[in-house]
Amino acid sequence: MTGPAGWFSALEHLTSEGRRHWRLVGALALTGVVVSGIVAFLLPSYYRSGATFQAETTAPIPLSGSLAGLASQFGGIQLGGGQSNPYLFADLITTDAVLGHVAQATFPWQGREVKLPEVYGYDGKPEALRQYKTVSRLRKAIRVGINVRPSTVQFTVEARTPELAKAIAETTLTVLNDVNIAIRQARAAAEQSFSFDRSEHAREELATAESALTSFYQRNRVISQSPGLQMEEARLKRVVDMAQQVYVQLRLQAEQAAVQAVRNTPAISVIDPPLLPVKRSWPNRKLALAAGLAIGLAIAILRITMTG
Secondary structure, eight states: SHHHHHHHHHHHHHHHHHOOOHHHHHHHHHHOOOHHHHHHHOOEEEEEEEEEEEEOOOOOOOOOHHHHHHHHHOOOBOOOOOOOHHHHHHHHHHSSSHHHHTTTSSSETEEEEEEEEEEEEEETTHHHHHHHHHHHHHOOOOOEETTTTTTTTEEEEESSSSHHHHHHHHHHHHHHHHHHHHHHHHHHHHHHHHHHHHHHHHHHHHHHHHHHHHHHHHHHHTTTTTTHHHHHHHHHHHHHHHHHHHHHHHHHHHHHHHHHHOOSSSSSEEEEOOOOSSOOOOOOHHHHHHHHHHHHHHHHHHHHHHOO
16 A cells, blocks of 8 residues: 555554554664763864854055055056955965974873874874974864955864864964965065066157157157148157156056065954854764664664564
């Protein structure tokens, strides 16, 4: 028999058999709860702490007096501004550049301040292998999420004690900020060198164009009555204007890079700092007991079905 009537009949039969073998059902259900409870209490506890932060928003960089005047002539050019990509920070958290430094920091563990390799039990291994295993295990303990609309990044760290979880989360935030500042400064230094070299070349080209225009005026005192001279004057002026715009742009880029190369302001704004967790994240003992009860009942149903 199939359909709802068949299912109802089978359920009614199973319920009747369960009542008849209630001792077996109760014993197996209790056994499942006891076994799962023992396992859950024997497993090591883990705690989770984390933080939410926002990538930096850089304000426009103020220009010096002479460059500010030149920038105003070309539409009020401003440097800086914009918001960093949260995906960059989310990826940076789990890189070796960040986790390698976190692994070398000290953390509270069993009444002492020790490094993570000792916490994870790798302190007796060779240095390279110890560092590799520590970073790999730390990477597995970190979970990262992104909220695109407000451009925020959330991450959590799971560890054996509440104090350790909070300390690792705090250290990760600090190292992430330091690594990002170092990357930003190194990139800006390279951009500064390139922009400065190009601006010097552009300055020479501007001087050449201005010299050509000056020589033209020295050779031609009266040009208003000569269409050919007027065309030549216009061409030389365009060359000077173009060279001046290129030079100003490169000088502005060089100044921006110079400011960024020495800038050590925080790269992230912490919205929710790491807190000391008050509940374990794993194992979930209530869930383990419920699962044990379900397994015990399933075994009891299987026994009743096979013997019935």
